Amino acid sequence: MKLIKAIVRPNKVDDVKDALGRVSLPGMTVTEVRGHGKQKGHTAIYRGKEYDVSLLPKMEIEVVVPDNLVDEAVAAIITAARTGEIGDGRVFVIPVEQSYRIRTGERSDI
Amino acid sequence: MKAAAGLALLCIVLATSGLRAQTAAAPAPAAAAQTDLAKLDQRLTTAQSSADNAWMLMSAALVLMMTGPGLALFYGGLVRQKNTLAIMVQSFGLMALITVLWGVVGYSLCFGEGTPIIGGFRHALLRGVGVEPNADYSATIPQLTFMVYQLMFAIITPALITGATAERMTFRGTVVFMTLWSLCVYAPLAHMVWGKGGLLNAALGGRFPTLDFAGGTVVHISSGVSALVCALYLGKRTGYPKEPMPPHSLVLSFIGACLLWVGWFGFNAGSALASNGLAASAFVATHFAAAAATIGWLAAEWVTRGRPSALGAISGAVAGLVAITPASGFVTPMPALVIGLSAGVGCFVMVTIAKARFGYDDALDAFGVHGAGGTIGALLTGVFATQAVNPIFHDAQGRALPVGLLDGNGAQIGYQLVGIAAAWAFALVGSVVLLKITDLVVGVRVTEDQEIEGLDLTEHGEEAYNLEM
Numbered sequence: 001m002k003l004i005k006a007i008v009r010p011n012k013v014d015d016v017k018d019a020l021g022r023v024s025l026p027g028m029t030v031t032e033v034r035g036h037g038k039q040k041g042h043t044a045i046y047r048g049k050e051y052d053v054s055l056l057p058k059m060e061i062e063v064v065v066p067d068n069l070v071d072e073a074v075a076a077i078i079t080a081a082r083t084g085e086i087g088d089g090r091v092f093v094i095p096v097e098q099s100y101r102i103r104t105g106e107r108s109d110i
Numbered sequence: 111m112k113a114a115a116g117l118a119l120l121c122i123v124l125a126t127s128g129l130r131a132q133t134a135a136a137p138a139p140a141a142a143a144q145t146d147l148a149k150l151d152q153r154l155t156t157a158q159s160s161a162d163n164a165w166m167l168m169s170a171a172l173v174l175m176m177t178g179p180g181l182a183l184f185y186g187g188l189v190r191q192k193n194t195l196a197i198m199v200q201s202f203g204l205m206a207l208i209t210v211l212w213g214v215v216g217y218s219l220c221f222g223e224g225t226p227i228i229g230g231f232r233h234a235l236l237r238g239v240g241v242e243p244n245a246d247y248s249a250t251i252p253q254l255t256f257m258v259y260q261l262m263f264a265i266i267t268p269a270l271i272t273g274a275t276a277e278r279m280t281f282r283g284t285v286v287f288m289t290l291w292s293l294c295v296y297a298p299l300a301h302m303v304w305g306k307g308g309l310l311n312a313a314l315g316g317r318f319p320t321l322d323f324a325g326g327t328v329v330h331i332s333s334g335v336s337a338l339v340c341a342l343y344l345g346k347r348t349g350y351p352k353e354p355m356p357p358h359s360l361v362l363s364f365i366g367a368c369l370l371w372v373g374w375f376g377f378n379a380g381s382a383l384a385s386n387g388l389a390a391s392a393f394v395a396t397h398f399a400a401a402a403a404t405i406g407w408l409a410a411e412w413v414t415r416g417r418p419s420a421l422g423a424i425s426g427a428v429a430g431l432v433a434i435t436p437a438s439g440f441v442t443p444m445p446a447l448v449i450g451l452s453a454g455v456g457c458f459v460m461v462t463i464a465k466a467r468f469g470y471d472d473a474l475d476a477f478g479v480h481g482a483g484g485t486i487g488a489l490l491t492g493v494f495a496t497q498a499v500n501p502i503f504h505d506a507q508g509r510a511l512p513v514g515l516l517d518g519n520g521a522q523i524g525y526q527l528v529g530i531a532a533a534w535a536f537a538l539v540g541s542v543v544l545l546k547i548t549d550l551v552v553g554v555r556v557t558e559d560q561e562i563e564g565l566d567l568t569e570h571g572e573e574a575y576n577l578e579m
Contacts, residue, residue, distance in 0.1 A: 044356065045415055047425060047475060048462025051354045 001096045001109065002070050006061045007033065008081040008089040013059045019080035020063060023072050029062040038086050058089060064096055066109065155250075159243075162250040165385035166259055172376025173262035177269050178202050180373050184366030184428070185273055188474045191358040192564025193277045194574035200272045200284055207285065208265045208292055216264060217257050219297035221247065226309040226317065228298045246306045246314065248383040259380060260300075267296055267329045273476030274337030277355075278347050278561055281569045283554035287544055295336065295540035299328050299533060310529050312502055320529025321495050321502070321513070321522065323392065324381035326436025326488040327533040334481025335537035337472060343545045344554060346471035348561050355473075360421055367424035371400055374431045378438035391499050392438040396431065399438075399450030403430020406454020414462075422458070429457035429479050433487030440495035440502075440513060449490045453483045485530055492526035 008016055013030060020028060034055040041054030065073050074091055082088055101108050182201040189197050208216070215234050221244075224230035233239055241252040248256050268288040275284065302308040303322050310327075312319035322328060347355065357363060378396040382389035407426025408418040433453030434446055441449070461478035472478060495514030497503070503511040503519075512518035548554055560568040567573060 045417070045419065046356050046421055048415070048458075048466065049351070051356055 001099060002065055002067060003094040003096050004061075004063050004065060004070070004073055004077070005092040005094060006063075006077045006081065006089065007035065007058050007091075008061060008077070009083070009087065010057055010059050012081040012083075012089075013061065015080040016061055016077050019076040020073060023069060023076050025063055025065055025069065025073060027063065031060045031062070033058050033060045037090065056087070064099065159250045162248075162384045162386075163252065163255055165389065166248075166251050166255045166380060166383065169376035169380025170255070170259040170262050172373045173259070173266065173380065174205070176370050176373035176377065177262075177266045178205055180366050180369035181266065181269050182366065183362045184370060184424075185276065185363075185474055187359040187362030187364070187366060188273075188357045189276050190355055190564070191574060192566055194358065194566060195572060196281070196565035196569055197272060197276050199570065200281070201269045203281075203285065204269045204272075204288060205265055207289065208268065209261060211289065211292055212257075212261045212264055216292060216297060217260065219293065220260065220264070220300040221257075221305050223306055224301065226307060227302060229301045229305050250384055256383065259383075260304075263325055263329060263377075264292060264296060264300070267325075267333045268292055270329070270333035270476055270480050271337045271340060273474035273480075274341040274472045275344060276473040277565065278344055278473075278556055279340070279554055280552065280556050281565075282552045283548050286552050287548040287554070290544045290547065291336065291541065294544060295332060295536055296328070299332050299536055302532065303328050303529065310525075310532060312525075318525050318528045318532075319503070319522075320488075320525050320532075321440055321491045322436040322488065322529060323439035323491075323500075324378045324435045326433075326484045326491065327529050330432050330435060330480040330484025331488065331530060331533040332537045334477045334479070334484050335534050336541040337476035338470065338481060339538060339541035340545065341470050341472040341477065343542070343549075347473060348558050350471045351466075351469075357421065364420060364424055367427055371427055371431065374400070374435075378435060381439060388439055388500060391442075394443050395438045395441055395446035396434050398443045398446040399434030399453070400427045400430040402447040402450030403427060403433065403454035403457075406430070406451040407458045408454075410455050410458040425461070425475070425479065426454040426458070429453045429483045432457075432480055432483035433490070435484070436488045437491040437494060440491055440500045442494075442496065442499060445490075445494035449487060449494065452490065453486050456486050457483050485534075488526055488530050488533075489523075492523040495522065 006016065010032075017028065034057055036054055036056060041052055041056060044051045044053050061077070063073065070093060074093065077091055099108050100106065178201055182198040185201070186194050186198045213236055215231065217236065217239070218231050218233035219229045222229040222232035222234075224232075236257065239253050239257050241254060243249050243251055244253040244256060268291055271288075271291070272279075272284065302310045302316070303320060304311065306314045308314070308316050310316050310318050310320040310322075312321050320327065349355070374396055375393050379389040379393035382392055404423050404426040407422050407429060411422040412418045430450035430453050433449050437446070437449055457479050460482040461475045465472060465475070465478055491514070493515045496517045497510045497513045500513065501510035503513055505511055514522050545554060556565065556568065
């Protein structure tokens, strides 16, 4: 069981969601985040005063997948979120020790 | 238009008198004609008064709209989110505060007869201010209309200063300072420039006739220079200029600026105090100057920074409107373009280059736009004013004399400088003294903790935006 954490362009969220749906992964959590990697920000000027806008808006998608679907899910995210330009984002895969379903209190595999 | 109305009334009178001649026993013809002429005269006066009064009440409402919502939105968008309500409620609070002061004593100090420096108490508590016109200022509208129109100017002027004190002045300090300022700086300046017998009054025989149609010195220099004093006295906002303090919503500022532009027609064209040709001339000059200044600021920005901005466009428009204010009732449309363009570029330089060089924190550029724009406008009024628009000066035989420099009256530049110097001096000295008094009595600056948390919460106990996710 792994947690896949993908940071993508805001306008790519729907594509990633659809792609993960095709891999039969219905659940996900999406968060608005800000950050930067290699991508440089840009400069805003208000009445001559310059501000560096270096932290750009991104979306973070979290999805927990069984081990046998990790490669397929990562590939689906990368294909869906890629534009080929700097600023496409990152994907992290993190091990998950346990998972519980709150409604029933049962421990589950996903 | 007056001629047409007169003609129509004449027809009515002739028709009715004709009827009467048929139905009643004919009175002596000469006496009947005499009566009819008197009636006609009466009706003409009533018609003109109706037209002028309609326009002036409308103008008063337009000028109030400049403060709320115009200026409140313009400034409200320029501050950081945590100070939005604090700056807006200052404008709104002044709508209430100055109105009460105006009724009690403000109007009388500005427009009651008194010394060349300040008016007296003749109209205190609005004594003698009724539907009868005050012929010294406006012979065709009720004095009540004149009084309430001038009140709207007294409201927006201190509200302009809040652009410099934004994000760090206490609300109680603002209330005390603005009360004192309205009585001790605005009232004398308004009286000197516009009051009967005022030292600088051009229309009513002042010693130094300064041309100021709608308030370049009284409103914009006075508020702009006081704003600079406030910015220096209060000191910089915590974190300025290192921390980013970008406007939190240029959309609000944009709407505010558009309302200011429209409201300014009431401000400038209304200053004709009648619905006449001079009002039309001021209306057009106002609009042309705003357009030219928008282009001036945008062009300067485009050349020096590579990109034209929305904030630049609306700032330029306001700068142009400020600069044309004293000139609006004295110049033709083409000089209005020149005045607007000069103000657009001049104010851009003031807020981008001069402010950074001198390092004062005029948070929303009240001095850079109103102080600088007002001064440029007051000076250029002396250059471009012409008797073709407004024959304000006469010789002993009643013949019109040249008004501005290009009209052939070079001395006017000198008088404009006197007016500018008087406004600067009054605003500078008055603001320093009144700020000191306010500081001693109630304190002018919030604590650093309050400033960091924001004035909305710490001064007013509320937040501008409680948006659900």
